[in-house]
Amino acid sequence: MRPDARWAFARYRAIAHRLPQPARPWPKHSYRILDLDYVLKRYDGFILDAFGVLNIGEGVLEQALKRVATMRALGKKVMVLTNGASAPRAEALAKYRGWGFDFADTEVIASRDLAAAALAGRGGLWAGIAPEGAGFADLPGDVRALDNDLLGRADGFLFLGSQDWTDAKQAALVAALKARPRPVICANPDIVAPREDGFTWEPGHWAHQLPVPVEYHGKPFAGAFDAALAAMGLPPEQVAMVGDTLHTDILGGHAAGCATVLITGHGFFKGVDPDSFIEATGIVPTFIADET
Ligand SMILES: [Mg+2]
Known part of the structure; x- marks a missing residue:
């Protein structure tokens, strides 16, 4: 929906408890x-x-x-x-x-x-979650588009975009992380984005529901x-x-x-x-x- x-x-x-808690008073x-x-x-x-x-x-x-x-x-x-x-x-x-x-x-x-800077020097094989056909050449290290093989084999997951993400793909990722917990970096903490015809769910929406701690980069x-x-x-x-x-x-x-x-x-x-x-x-x- x-x-x-x-x-x-x-x-x-x-998810407010996972977000920054400002020390200074509000207006x-x-x-x-x-x-x-x-x-x-x-x-x-x-x-x-x-x-x-x-x-x-x-x-x-x-x-x-x-x-x-x-x-x-x-x-x-x-x-x-x-x-x-x-x-x-x-x-x-x-x-x-x-x-x-x-x-x-x-x-x-x-x-x-910001996520790319965090990824630099970590090593390992990272499964990138992004719209179909998206490239990863600008990112450091070994990042490849997530597929069924990488669900089990990747050393970590990099959530960039959720345009093509579905409940079924989310369920598969949740199962893979339950079977073998691995690091997840989420490069878009947004829950939704406004489009011309309403809102879409964004990576933050999905990442906050994963069964492992997630490293967030962005506002x-x-x-x-x-x-x-x-x-x-x-x-x-x-x-x-x-x-x-x-x-x-x-x-x-x-x-x-x-x-x-x-x-x-x-x-x-x-x-x-x-x-x-x-x-x-x-x-x-x-x-x-x-x-x-
Ligand atoms: Mg905005």
Whole structure:
């Protein structure tokens, strides 16, 4: 069954204990703004989520193009921090440029890159879980597409994308890991992603149900934000994290010490009032914006 915001939210709440627990206090309330124009002058840098902020599925959001252009004009630092791990970064970058963004190579951090760095030097044969036909040449070590043979033989599993993943494949992986536990790296901790016609389940949804501990790379985990802030060369208090999901963008951004902007008009909260979700989780954004 295809998830909706409520389903996805229930899943995030069920795994909340595995996510970062910020030491700093949350804002008492959020300021409402129409779009990012209202906060551009307050911060020196912006970390932008991709799905739900720059694009919905394969369609670019026109206002995101405008907003990034304004950030450039004001001399702001910009960083895309995405949990999209299905495609190598060169492909992701080409997609952004095809949509009209001018991001430099150093302005995009994909969780795939973070997982690749973690994989380097580990050795062994890794079974990659990715959309059919996807390549692994950009990853270090011996990574091959998961098949029946590798279920038993692989030394570890690398979850990159779940477009072609099914309940049957998940059951086979669960059985293989029960028979012989092995490390699992999940390069996309997202539970769902907003597409043009609703949500899809993402690797985090499946990985959290495996019978072994899973190593996660990407938002909301600290490594992703450490990498983004280091690349920007800014202290966290001068940076705002912009995203459409409470449990990844806002939780992770706040834990990293950044201000946060939750976008509600498109992405995760499209057509859903975020207030009850914010109240239920205590994950309170600094700002709530209608759109990017
Ligand atoms: Mg998003």
